[in-house]
Amino acid sequence: MQSAAKIAEIKSNLKLPAICAPMFLVTTPEMVIAASQSGIMGCYPATNARTADDLRAHLTQISNALDDHTSQWAMNMITHTSYGRFEEELAMVQDFKPSIVITALGGPHRVTEAVHSYGGLVFADVNSPKYARKALEKGADGLVLVCSGAGGHTGEYAMIPFIEEVRRFFDGPLIVGGGIGTGRSIRAVETLGADFAYLGTRFLACEESMINDAYRQMVWDSTMEDLIQSRAITGALGNWMRASVEAAGLSAEALQSSAKIDFSADMHEGGKAWKHVWSAGQGVGGVTSRETVADIVDQLRQDY
Ligand SMILES: Cc1cc2nc3c(=O)[nH]c(=O)nc-3n(C[C@H](O)[C@H](O)[C@H](O)COP(=O)(O)O)c2cc1C
Structure with a gap:
């Protein structure tokens, strides 16, 4: 399936064009399941599983809970050559078939063949036009533009010019993140041409998160x-x-x-x-009280 058709199919099953972004030592399988069941897309960072066996258990939990095919979920993996568990994680991607694999801190080319073989899409997480071009040359289907103000490893470029710059050479699928935490911001990035908004910080302190x-x-x-x-x-x-x-x-x-x-x-x-x-x-100023993922998604939908 072409990536545009696949994106349209994924979106048709979502209530809001948004992804609960992967967060190291934050995202739990429960958070991914709650996000996907609430009508956005959950994304599990493979690094959150301490061992490969734990990862298999977490992916089993996620895929069993979301096995009606209208619930979409994504997985995030490090493709840097220094990352030792890469091959084991890639084998699990093929077993569990997340709709989207988001690669970070390394090229997408190490996973494209495996992900395309079951009809999934590969998005590369990038923080500059230079890395965006590189990721596309290496076969990414889409890009995650991490803009200034993002939680975790942030980008340095402001969202609007970064999107505009990338749109000068790429008209394919885009996920955009960095400071998006309300329904109106999701609407705004859609207007700017993004397919999905990527929200990390908004979900950081949710009930399902593993932070203390x-x-x-x-x-x-x-x-x-x-x-x-x-x-x-x-x-x-x-x-x-x-x-x-x-x-x-x-x-x-x-x-x-x-x-x-x-x-x-x-x-x-x-x-x-x-x-x-x-x-x-x-x-972070928009996160002020105890909420579940479902509460947050409800709020985002009303506001959107
Ligand atoms: C505590 C924390 C941990 C993160 N860990 C990861 C990670 O493991 N992998 C990754 O690709 N991005 C990670 N991110 C970045 C998010 O996936 C996403 O790009 C970012 O949160 C979007 O910006 P926002 O926080 O302003 O919504 C992390 C972000 C936070 C806040």
Whole structure:
């Protein structure tokens, strides 16, 4: 199936053109299931499973819960060459057949053949026009444009010119993220030509998320002015909540440095990033109270 037809089919089964974006040490299988059952698309980051056996169990849980084919779900995987579990994850993609595979931190070419073989689509997560071109050359069907203000590893380019720039050389499927947290923002990016809005921070503190109470409280208490951007925590530019950076004892000088990007170690055992230094995007001010995924999607739909 052509990607445009596949996108139309996916959208016809959604109540809102939105994806609950994958978040390391945040997204649970329950969150993916709740998102997809509420009428948006859930996305499971493979890295959230500590072992390959855990990943198989989580994907089994998701695909069993969503086996009526109107519920769509996506999977996110790291394709960087230093990431040691890649082959095992790819085999599971073929077994569980998520509608969309979103590749991050590496090229999409390592998964396209496998995903296309069952009719799925590959989207590459990119943060610049240069990487967008590269991903397309390497066979991505679509792009996830991560714009400035995003939670996690953020982009540096403002959403509107980034979309416009990419539209000058690509008229295929686009997912766009970075600070989208309301129904009207979803409507706005659709008007700008995006197929789907990518929402992370809006779902960060939902009931189904795995973050602890202190992280949840910090999300509720924070606004965009409580974030700092740094390359020092993981090696890639990220948005981090200042209070968690301070609590982890990181100095202003340390934050000016740049860590080395490496996925060869056990990411669950790693340093302070994600576990003790907590990320959120610039839309964090819109997250203020305890909600389930279904509550959030209801709110988004009314507002849309
Ligand atoms: C705590 C946190 C963890 C994240 N982890 C991942 C991840 O593992 N893989 C990934 O591709 N993106 C990750 N992201 C980025 C999101 O998928 C998405 O690009 C981003 O949240 C969109 O911007 P928003 O937070 O402003 O909605 C993470 C974001 C947050 C807030």
